[in-house]
Amino acid sequence: MYTGKHAHLRPLQPAFIMAATGEAVTYRELEARSVYGTEDDAHPGVRVLKDSGRWAIGGRVTALAHPTSGFPAYDLTPAQVRAVKAERQWRTMVGFQTRNPVHRAHEYLQKVALESVDGLLLHPLVGETKSDDILASVRMSCYEELLRGYFPPDRVLLATNPAWMRYAGPKEAVFHAIVRRNYGCTHFIVGRDHAGVGSYYDTYAAHRIFDQYSPGELGIEILRFEHTFYCSACGGMASTRTCPHPADQHKTLSGTAVRKLLAEGKALPEEFTRPEVARVLLDAAKAEATA
Amino acid sequence: MYTGKHAHLRPLQPAFIMAATGEAVTYRELEARSVYGTEDDAHPGVRVLKDSGRWAIGGRVTALAHPTSGFPAYDLTPAQVRAVKAERQWRTMVGFQTRNPVHRAHEYLQKVALESVDGLLLHPLVGETKSDDILASVRMSCYEELLRGYFPPDRVLLATNPAWMRYAGPKEAVFHAIVRRNYGCTHFIVGRDHAGVGSYYDTYAAHRIFDQYSPGELGIEILRFEHTFYCSACGGMASTRTCPHPADQHKTLSGTAVRKLLAEGKALPEEFTRPEVARVLLDAAKAEATA
Numbered sequence: 001m002y003t004g005k006h007a008h009l010r011p012l013q014p015a016f017i018m019a020a021t022g023e024a025v026t027y028r029e030l031e032a033r034s035v036y037g038t039e040d041d042a043h044p045g046v047r048v049l050k051d052s053g054r055w056a057i058g059g060r061v062t063a064l065a066h067p068t069s070g071f072p073a074y075d076l077t078p079a080q081v082r083a084v085k086a087e088r089q090w091r092t093m094v095g096f097q098t099r100n101p102v103h104r105a106h107e108y109l110q111k112v113a114l115e116s117v118d119g120l121l122l123h124p125l126v127g128e129t130k131s132d133d134i135l136a137s138v139r140m141s142c143y144e145e146l147l148r149g150y151f152p153p154d155r156v157l158l159a160t161n162p163a164w165m166r167y168a169g170p171k172e173a174v175f176h177a178i179v180r181r182n183y184g185c186t187h188f189i190v191g192r193d194h195a196g197v198g199s200y201y202d203t204y205a206a207h208r209i210f211d212q213y214s215p216g217e218l219g220i221e222i223l224r225f226e227h228t229f230y231c232s233a234c235g236g237m238a239s240t241r242t243c244p245h246p247a248d249q250h251k252t253l254s255g256t257a258v259r260k261l262l263a264e265g266k267a268l269p270e271e272f273t274r275p276e277v278a279r280v281l282l283d284a285a286k287a288e289a290t291a
Numbered sequence: 292m293y294t295g296k297h298a299h300l301r302p303l304q305p306a307f308i309m310a311a312t313g314e315a316v317t318y319r320e321l322e323a324r325s326v327y328g329t330e331d332d333a334h335p336g337v338r339v340l341k342d343s344g345r346w347a348i349g350g351r352v353t354a355l356a357h358p359t360s361g362f363p364a365y366d367l368t369p370a371q372v373r374a375v376k377a378e379r380q381w382r383t384m385v386g387f388q389t390r391n392p393v394h395r396a397h398e399y400l401q402k403v404a405l406e407s408v409d410g411l412l413l414h415p416l417v418g419e420t421k422s423d424d425i426l427a428s429v430r431m432s433c434y435e436e437l438l439r440g441y442f443p444p445d446r447v448l449l450a451t452n453p454a455w456m457r458y459a460g461p462k463e464a465v466f467h468a469i470v471r472r473n474y475g476c477t478h479f480i481v482g483r484d485h486a487g488v489g490s491y492y493d494t495y496a497a498h499r500i501f502d503q504y505s506p507g508e509l510g511i512e513i514l515r516f517e518h519t520f521y522c523s524a525c526g527g528m529a530s531t532r533t534c535p536h537p538a539d540q541h542k543t544l545s546g547t548a549v550r551k552l553l554a555e556g557k558a559l560p561e562e563f564t565r566p567e568v569a570r571v572l573l574d575a576a577k578a579e580a581t582a
């Protein structure tokens with residue numbers, strides 16, 4: 001909530017400023033380039049920026065009410081998450097950002113991290129996402145099923161992250177990491193194409209951006225993971241870092257393939273998604289089809 | 292090789308010195324207590340100490356020849372290992388100590404580490420071990436089979452560690468870590484009951500001992516891992532840190548059970564040992580039985 005005291009009001013347009021290239025650009029163009037690396041209207045973050053009004057407000061912010069996600073049991077503030085961490089005596093806690101149902105590839109990354117970190121903050125983003133992303137309510141049921149069946153309860157905390165997706169790739173990975181540091185995380189997982197959309201960002205751009213920060217500068221350690229999958233030859237979960245077998249042994253599914261299977265009323269393969277999670281997704285797809 | 296210049300010769304017995312407890316003890320008793328935490332003759336390290344002569348030599352050491360293990364292709368000096376690390380551009384390298392055939396539980400720890408570390412130094416000890424440990428030549432074949440079938444070749448280096456086992460538990464874990472640091476490792480894996488024997492040491496004493504060192508003091512980061520196994524309910528490898536299922540879902544085998552299966556000419560289960568490794572062990576057991 002705007003308190004007025006330190007606020008600055010300035011028109012975003014038609015003022016021009018000098019970009020690093022020497023060109024005169026609008027604030028909006030500069031923000032698009034700096035945050036998204038593109039001014040392409042087809043980028044969902046750029047579109048939100050361009051569709052927003054012509055005024056920006058800066059200054060001290062006082063929260064008059066906490067945001068609610070529709071899942072009040074999981075709406076924990078940073079202070080509340082840090083309190084749980086202290087109560088459970090976790091010296092270290094790894095944050096996991098997600099806006100998708102948790103498939104086995106994600107579970108594998110979380111468990112690799114949990115082999116050395118004390119606790120996991122499963123921190124799904126429940127603000128606005130792309131229209132083809134799966135509903136937050138369905139995703140929350142998936143997380144509950146996964147945790148119930150496959151994680152030691154004393155090592156995991158599920159809480160909502162009341163933010164909206166910007167799909168800004170590497171810049172958003174840094175933003176996501178800083179937010180999780182504020183929630184008390186000591187480690188943060190960045191996988192392949194973190195917060196990416198379309199082909200705007202290189203698969204591992206969100207890894208390399210962290211090379212720009214000196215150790216300790218962000219106050220959180222980044223765990224950089226590569227593409228993970230179930231490998232038939234390994235007989236288990238693996239990644240491009242640990243598996244030597246050809247890609248035809250790897251059981252992966254694109255988002256499109258997942259949507260197609262669900263639309264046809266077919267369960268997702270066990271190597272890809274835990275059966276309890278697949279059930280939730282299938283039921284949701286059926287409910288949507290008959291709605 | 293003893294060069295004489297700075298050497299000190301002193302009789303180990305019958306001289307007595309004051310232990311921390313105030314008792315007068317022999318040097319040999321003091322060494323047994325300090326290194327092994329026991330003076331029990333049944334401990335294999337204590338027995339070697341007590342069976343050794345009554346003189347100890349200290350001073351500058353000059354190596355006139357490198358030790359040979361019988362596996363010359365793998366006998367790399369610390370400088371040679373560091374050169375391979377540099378050539379492969381590994382910024383980080385994790386050391387894995389072993390005196391056993393590599394079962395899937397060990398492979399899992401190595402791969403968990405490889406998800407964040409650049410390279411693995413698989414560094415089996417090929418000096419003297421207990422008489423019921425498996426022959427170094429058989430173990431080397433197991434390592435070769437495992438690496439050939441299940442690891443990306445550019446991420447692993449197999450080299451011998453020409454040392455003998457002391458079975459000193461936590462103290463030996465620290466020694467093992469320092470040795471691997473000298474080989475260029477930035478990380479070292481310490482699992483459950485590292486370098487333990489019988490029930491002389493608590494399962495995780497070799498984890499806790501590292502709490503005594505300030506960060507950076509040893510120059511190597513310790514990855515502490517717990518008991519790992521194949522879990523039928525997880526459908527993959529897991530550990531007591533990541534698996535919530537009851538022990539009857541966990542497929543583990545004691546050393547005794549492994550020896551019994553091999554003596555009966557039966558293959559080890561796939562959940563426990565890779566088939567190629569099990570084959571080597573079975574062939575070795577058959578050859579031994581007919582020898």
